[in-house]
Amino acid sequence: MELRQLRYFVAIVDHGSLSRAALVLHVAQPALTQQLRQLEDELGARLLHRSAQGVLCTDAGKVFYEHAQAILKQVADARSAVTQSTTRPSGSVTLGLPHSISGALALPLLMATREHYPEITLQLTEELSGNLSEQLRSGRINLAVLFDDGQLGAFTSTPLIEEDLMFICRAGSALDPGGASVAFADALGRTLILPAQQQGVRPRIENAAHAAGLALANVIEINSIAILKSALLADMGATLLPAAPLQDQVESGALVARPIHSPALARSVTLCASKNIPLTNAAAAVGRLVHQVARDLCERGAWRGAHLPK
Incomplete structure (x- = not known):
């Protein structure tokens, strides 16, 4: 061959x-x-x-x-690793982003890469987190932003940000309990639109419910952020998600986002790379830039509901 x-x-x-x-x-x-x-x-x-x-x-x-x-990607990366400079990294880097993260991170990262590393071609791929894990494991992408669910042992991973989960529903919906925040048990009693069992925030919600001796009453499963958004606006149910993927609708007033308490819920967002495939200088530079951009977005409040790990 x-x-x-x-x-x-x-x-x-x-x-x-x-x-x-x-x-x-x-x-x-x-x-x-x-x-x-x-x-x-x-x-x-x-x-x-x-x-x-x-x-x-x-x-x-x-x-x-x-x-x-x-x-073919690993061969291209090997050539690039030999020829590129540490001071002026160049070449192609592929970064995987989950659907619910890309709205907050993708554009600022593309702009920062163009400003700081004009000789790097950054390719962003948007997938479900499970698909990104497999692509990272096989070497089809260089880096991936993943959620720390305790199953990232196959990768080198560094904490990026923490994202608070919010109770989100259509403005004026009968599902909205009102108040400054919503109790977790109260939220679980509503019709909820959530990703499937092994995707996104769902394991985090299920584990928290189990620990509290609670159960989800009525769940509509939708993996697509775009379809989930449409279902929320049609008042089919509420959701428990970070605010970032729905930030435009929350800021316009079409959707309402309320913090969750008793307990508060958050998910850990990490930057991951393969343990077995070395990063090129360009990929390492993009990894550092991801951290810088995420920090800047948090400090400016531009990534709604996100804060730096303690």
Whole structure:
């Protein structure tokens, strides 16, 4: 198996056809087809379904595509690590952000990277935290912002910020108990719109409820922040989330966010890297910048409900 075969395969999948990939790669299509056939013969599996409309990955092809991407990225990072300067880091860095974090952190980080490290190309990918963990483990991304749920032992991790969970509902909703804050037990008695069991803040909420001898009365499970926001505005339920992903609607008055007490709830946000794959100078520089930007956002109050770890 050769690196060029991996590059050819990834290009075919990315462009959706052998002919388009051949044009981009500047390789004759028969030669590209031959390399693909050799790769499939070596692996003993068909990687692509071919048709007049283009190509689609088989199940084996989907698995191989992820590994091929990871290998090619690590090769590119190895080259970059050898050639780049410690004083002027350059190259490509991929950082994974959970959906509920990107609204607060993504744009300020992109702007700071452009200002301080103009020779670094920062690529941000937005995923569910579980998907980001797998991508970080396989080397497809350099860094990831993850939530410390006690399951981050496979990574090197440093605390970033603490985010308070809030009771959030539509302004004027009958679900709103009013007052300056909401008791945790009172919040659990409402119809709640939450991520699925193993995503985002849900494990934190479930563990706190179990510790208090409480149970969630009625839960609507939605993993998408955009759909969850629409459901809140339609008054289908309330939620227990940090305010950041819903900050625009809270500031406009469309949604109301109230702190939770008895107990107060927060989640720990950490910056993680692989223990097995060294960071390039560029990735290390971006990691330091993530901490600086997060600190600045907290100190200015621009990251609503966030505070620095004690």
